[in-house]
Amino acid sequence: MKAFTYERAKTPTEAASAAVRNPGAKFIAGGTNLLDLMKLQIETPQHLIDVNGLGLDKITPTSDGGLRVGALVRNTDLAADSRVRADYAVLSRALVSGASGQLRNKATTAGNLLQRTRCPYFYDTTKPCNKRQPGTGCAAIGGFNRNLAIMGTSDACIATHPSDMAVAMRVLDATVETVDAAGKARAIPIADFHRLPGTTPNIETALAPGELITAVTLPKPIGGTHIYKKVRDRASYAFALISVAAVIQPGNRGRLAFGGLAHKPWRVEAAEAQLPAGAKATAAAVLAGARTTSQNAFKLPLVERTIGAVLEEAKA
Amino acid sequence: MTKDDGFAVSRRGVIAGGVATATLGGTAVSAQTQPVQQPAPTTMPVTFKVNGRNTKIDVDTRTTLLDALRETMRLTGTKKGCDHGQCGACTVIVEGRRINSCLTLAVMHEGDSITTIEGLGTEEKLHAMQAAFVKHDGYQCGYCTPGQICSAVATLDEIKNGIPSHATSDIAAKPGVTTAELKERMSGNICRCGAYSNIIDAIHDVAGTERTA
Numbered sequence: 001m002k003a004f005t006y007e008r009a010k011t012p013t014e015a016a017s018a019a020v021r022n023p024g025a026k027f028i029a030g031g032t033n034l035l036d037l038m039k040l041q042i043e044t045p046q047h048l049i050d051v052n053g054l055g056l057d058k059i060t061p062t063s064d065g066g067l068r069v070g071a072l073v074r075n076t077d078l079a080a081d082s083r084v085r086a087d088y089a090v091l092s093r094a095l096v097s098g099a100s101g102q103l104r105n106k107a108t109t110a111g112n113l114l115q116r117t118r119c120p121y122f123y124d125t126t127k128p129c130n131k132r133q134p135g136t137g138c139a140a141i142g143g144f145n146r147n148l149a150i151m152g153t154s155d156a157c158i159a160t161h162p163s164d165m166a167v168a169m170r171v172l173d174a175t176v177e178t179v180d181a182a183g184k185a186r187a188i189p190i191a192d193f194h195r196l197p198g199t200t201p202n203i204e205t206a207l208a209p210g211e212l213i214t215a216v217t218l219p220k221p222i223g224g225t226h227i228y229k230k231v232r233d234r235a236s237y238a239f240a241l242i243s244v245a246a247v248i249q250p251g252n253r254g255r256l257a258f259g260g261l262a263h264k265p266w267r268v269e270a271a272e273a274q275l276p277a278g279a280k281a282t283a284a285a286v287l288a289g290a291r292t293t294s295q296n297a298f299k300l301p302l303v304e305r306t307i308g309a310v311l312e313e314a315k316a
Numbered sequence: 317m318t319k320d321d322g323f324a325v326s327r328r329g330v331i332a333g334g335v336a337t338a339t340l341g342g343t344a345v346s347a348q349t350q351p352v353q354q355p356a357p358t359t360m361p362v363t364f365k366v367n368g369r370n371t372k373i374d375v376d377t378r379t380t381l382l383d384a385l386r387e388t389m390r391l392t393g394t395k396k397g398c399d400h401g402q403c404g405a406c407t408v409i410v411e412g413r414r415i416n417s418c419l420t421l422a423v424m425h426e427g428d429s430i431t432t433i434e435g436l437g438t439e440e441k442l443h444a445m446q447a448a449f450v451k452h453d454g455y456q457c458g459y460c461t462p463g464q465i466c467s468a469v470a471t472l473d474e475i476k477n478g479i480p481s482h483a484t485s486d487i488a489a490k491p492g493v494t495t496a497e498l499k500e501r502m503s504g505n506i507c508r509c510g511a512y513s514n515i516i517d518a519i520h521d522v523a524g525t526e527r528t529a
Contacts, residue, residue, distance in 0.1 A: 003357040006377040006423055032419045035380070036400050046354055048377070050424055076413075080479045085488045096482045100504020101474065102467065103401060105413040106420065236482060236503035 001035075002044045008053050012214050015051050016181040019210035022047040027212060029072055030106040032099075033115045042116075042125065042132055056214055059083070065220035068177075071110035071213045075099070075165065078109060087221035090245050093228035094168035100237050110213035113166055113176065113193065114205065117159035117263075118239055119148060130156045131201040146295040147241060151262040153291050157201030161194055161264050162239050168228060169216060170265035171245040171257035177215040180208065190216075194264030201263070224249045225314045229306055230259070242299055244306050248314035252276045256307065258286065261299065279308035364428045366391065367435025375422045382406045384422035385432060393433035393462045397506070404505035407463035407470075408432050414470035416504075433462035436469065445469050448518035456509035464505045468519045471501045475523075493525040 009015035019025045024046035028034055037043040056070035059081050067088070069078060078084060079095035099107065121127045121139040128137035140148055140158050148158045169190050176188045188206050195204060207213070230243040243259035252275045257267040271285030283304035290300060363372045366389065373388050382399075385391045385408070394417060397405030401419040408417045409431040437443035445465050448454070455461045474481075475491050483500035484491045491497055498516050507515065520527055 001378045002354045004377060005355050005358050006360065006421075008426075028421075028424070031421065031424065032401055032416070035419050035421065039399065044354065048421075052424065076474075076479060080477075082488075085480065089487050092480060092487050093482075096480055096484070096487075100401075100404065101471065101481075101501050102404060102407055102414050102416045102504045103419075106415050236500050 001038050002041060002046075004045050004048050006048045006050065008050045010053060012051075012054055012056070012179045012212050013181065013183045015049050015054060016179055016210050016212045018047075018049045019212070020181040022049075023209075025049055027051050029108040030074070030111045032103050032106050033111065037116060040123065040125065042123065051212070062217055067218045069109050069216045069218065071108060071215055073109045075104040075107045075109070075112060076101075078165075079104070088168075088172060088218055089226035090171060090228050090247060091165065091168040091218070093226065094164040094230075094243075094245055097228060097230045097243070098164040109165070109216055112163055113169075113213065113216070115162055116204075118162045119159040120144060122159060131159060131197075131204075134200070134202045141293075144295070145293050147239070147260070148293075148296055149262050150290045150292045150296055150299050151258075151266050151287070152196040152264070153262070154197045154199065154201070156199050157197035157263065158293075159197065159201065159263055160260055161204075161262070162259075163265070164228070164230065164240065164243060164259055166190070166194070167243055167257050167259040167265040168245040169218075170267050171247055171255050172218055172222075174219075175217045176213055177217060178207065178211045179214050180211050185214070186211070187217075190265070191267070197263045204263075222247060224254060227310050227313055229310055229313070231302060231306055242302050242306060244303075244310050246310045246314070248275075248310070252311060252314070254314075256282070256286070256310070258303065261303070275311070279304050279311060282307050360423050362423050362426055364425050364430055366430045367432060373422070377421065377423055379422045380418050381408070381410075381420045381422050381425060381430070382417035385417060385430075388422075391432050391434050395459055395462055397460065397463075402506070403460070403463075404467060405460050405463040407466045407505065409466055409470055412470075412473070414467050431466070433466060436465065443469070444522050445518070448521045449515070452514045452518040452521060453511070454515040454518040455507070455511050460505060460507045460509075464502070464507065464515055467502060467505045468515070468522070471498065472519065472523055474501065493520070493523040494528040495520070496528065 026045035028048045029051050057072040058070045060068050062068050075095050079092045085092045121129050122132050127139040130138050149160045174190045176193045178186045193206055224247040227246045230240045232238040232240055240260040245257045248254035254275050257265050268286050274281040274285045358377050359374050361374050375384055385394050395405040397403035399418045401416045406416055406418040407414050410428050437446045445468050478490045480487050481500045483496040498519050
């Protein structure tokens with residue numbers, strides 16, 4: 001690990017100002033992803049701003065009947081909240097399908113959104129990676145890419161976003177709230193929060209330098225049957241090959257968002273109109289424009305079958 | 317004695333040196349993308365309660381809680397396995413919750429209460445979970461055992477407190493101590509010897525529950 005200086009911020013604006021003052025700074029909350037990457041010298045911040053003391057660890061009702069989840073609410077606490085379990089079960093389900101008990105106890109809501117890809121070439125500092133070092137190329141294209149993206153990819157990057165939580169938040173149309181160094185607040189729809197790789201896969205979110213996530217808000221509950229189906233190589237403690245977050249209403253109307261397919265949680269609203277026609281039609285609409293490799297083309301039928309399993313489960 | 321005890325010239329030193337050499341290429345790469353100069357190593361004081369004892373130490377900001385426990389405080393019961401949050405050997409209980417001590421900095425735990433395997437029981441009076449691991453042969457080499465036991469103790473608390481898991485069939489209901497729940501909740505603790513089955517028996521024994529299908 002490279003040396004760094006460390007401070008504990010007292011308010012969100014103070015934290016954002018400290019980040020602007022120190023261009024090589026990073027916020028640290030749970031630290032479960034950042035410290036891992038710092039040990040590998042993939043992340044080399046010169047300064048760490050500990051945001052654990054900002055008091056952003058509450059889940060409170062919003063005026064329009066939704067929930068405001070503080071940026072520092074731990075994954076365990078969000079999954080266990082009785083209101084989330086009752087009204088946003090897809091979010092609880094997604095959270096408990098990710099990581100391990102130990103990691104969920106530390107990992108925060110904002111940190112989960114900001115976690116970096118698990119592409120093996122991003123982790124291997126001896127290999128080119130446009131995300132880790134812009135302009136060096138992509139070793140994953142033509143490399144070992146069985147678990148990498150098939151939607152929204154570019155010639156620069158085929159990494160996936162690893163979060164389960166974010167996929168459920170995408171299906172729920174959540175909003176990410178932030179504050180900057182001047183104290184100015186901003187609300188970013190989750191659909192616009194994560195970026196596709198394009199030519200700059202190193203820029204992963206809509207956040208400006210120093211901008212701090214303060215909360216994620218969930219709109220008023222929409223009812224329906226909530227399902228999170230994650231397909232992976234191990235039964236537990238593994239990243240998704242693909243995952244589906246679904247809220248299914250009577251008559252097979254509903255919403256679907258996907259993990260393991262793209263650089264961001266993947267949702268094609270237009271494809272949801274195909275749900276009453278079944279899994280095959282829906283999958284075809286979701287996967288239009290897919291770019292696969294010989295190793296990850298299996299994700300195409302896997303998406304269709306998993307949508308089928310979701311619809312079966314919703315019927316039961 | 318000091319030479320043996322000092323970790324100064326040891327296998328770990330040789331291994332660490334080897335790793336540093338191997339990653340030089342990577343270091344040069346990241347130096348190009350981040351032209352800002354790294355600061356000199358900084359130390360900070362941190363005060364926390366470890367196994368009931370108030371402890372104040374000065375640590376390099378880079379020191380993980382795991383290294384502070386093992387290297388600074390010489391509480392070597394907690395083990396370093398992968399050092400990347402994948403194996404669970406470093407599991408300790410902080411403020412009543414199990415965490416991977418390898419993925420958290422010591423300086424982030426000002427004022428916290430930390431329980432390690434040394435704080436759960438003593439040789440004379442084992443914690444119920446330690447006694448159950450002995451009774452059910454919940455280990456072979458024993459390296460993952462301190463982490464398994466801390467994790468198992470916290471797991472039963474999590475179930476008692478109604479925290480759901482991936483194995484909970486009704487996410488809105490209170491989970492029970494079923495075999496499926498224990499297997500899922502203990503998945504962050506890897507045992508290379510494969511003592512999993514006996515570990516599950518030990519946890520059931522402490523919970524006073526039987527194996528379920």
